[in-house]
Amino acid sequence: MSEQAVTAQSEDFSRWYNEIVYRADLAAPSPVRGCVIIKPYGYEIWEGIKAGLDRRFKVTGHQNAYFPLFIPESYIQREAQHVEGFSPELAVVTHAGGKELEEPLVVRPTSETVIGEAFSDWIQSYRDLPLLINQWANVVRWELRTRPFLRTAEFLWQEGHTAHATHDEAEEETMQMLDIYADFAINDAAIPVIKGEKSRLERFAGALRTYTIEAMMRDRRALQCGTSHNLGQNFAKAFDIRYLAESNNQEYCWTTSWGLSTRMVGAVVMTHGDDKGLRLPPKLAPYQVVIVPIYKNDSQRSAVMEAVERLQGTLDGAGIRVHVDNREGQSPGFKFNDWEMRGVPVRMEIGPKDVQNNNAVLARRDVLGRQGKQFISQDGILEAAQSLLADIQASLLEDARAFRDAHITDVSTYDELRAVIEEGDWARAHWDGSDADELAVKDDTGATIRCFPFEQQPAPGVCVMTGRKTGRVALFAKAY
């Protein structure tokens, strides 16, 4: 019955995505167009993402702060490219307190401007640098076509903002944060991302250079998972962020910004999910192990529950996030499917037979059916669970990496590029084209330059568009 099975990925990927998001209880529809309610299970994944990133930010010397949701309209207009980039999608408050405001307030789409204004006050001398700030916040961009987590009118993110004395320090910071994103994506989210630089067309409005981590989703479309911008002195000049150098001269600062959003939740869903539902990497899974007790009658129930509670305590004591599914009136079979839908990495089954044999069954989410099940002595349950979780974390990453690598093709002519994109894969090509050339490719094939990957082809080649010799390689793909 359609109430049970989810649409297969191969049949209709975006339908699959929507069903999973709602049925795994990550999100709920909101009364406001383009927005979503993030439900507890989805929010816990986001909390895992926050924790993983925040720890890394702190280790590298950043501090959290919070800036206002409302930005005076005039601020947004101070940096020319910035206005141009964002004005179409701004939400603006014109009335408040029953009166029309003297100056409309923009609901922040990002905070370079307010933070720039603050930085100009805070920074006096080179001794105040570098200034390393991050904020966790919601932002609003009035998008037309929205999808839960991937693109919503309001979303949650972190935005880092830093100021430095020199271009090179700013560049170093920009790159360091990109590395942190990549490290987090790969090691915590098990998403093998590709680091690279954005083309001019895809660059952040107002940035000198934008770097990105790009991931391949299960339908082979590209998803930009995080970006890090070297803003040069553009915002420093617009907001007068200056410092007195040791030489006693006033200098403009060099600033950076970098952000990663709740889109990452969508990336986890679309990178690892299968036709049974979510597959969560253990490091981000709200529940790493779920225990399903099995019994027929009260006496079995008490024997089983005693073992269940003991094992729960063992795992919990070792820091494993464990949940006992003690719902009455739901069959074990139903629970198995339910937790598979929700992507819990390890399921533990304990029934009367296991109690009798001092066993437990461990089933791994990434290997369905009997192959993924093993009988373990209760005495060794902790070690077994720990190593299974580590194994799942690694194998999800490996799966995704193999999938990605199988769908990137090196091309040396434009016809090949077109064919590869048509097929749905990514194309890697030598590129020395102009903005207009890039747009032409988009019009023609639907693909954009996702990035110029840092890991370049060793040998220079010939640009697929212009025929000019170049050492630069671009990744082309259809993107979300």
Next chain:
RNA sequence: CGGGGCGUGGCGCAGCCCGGUAGCGCGCACGGUUUGGGUCCGUGAGGUCCCCGGUUCGAAUCCGGGCGCCCCGACCA
């Protein structure tokens, strides 16, 4: 902003052409049965049929107007 569709219990829908007591599946509640891969049976709760107006003895159904939403084409974490 251009083209197509839809508004009916919480969700998904049927009913509308041809006006006459508002239905089905899922979910929910209760009882029993079952429980090692999505149990089954019974009982029950739950609806201003998007809004306003018109036609009519009578409107979910026909007519007029409005509102909202979804899908497809140009921009975006």
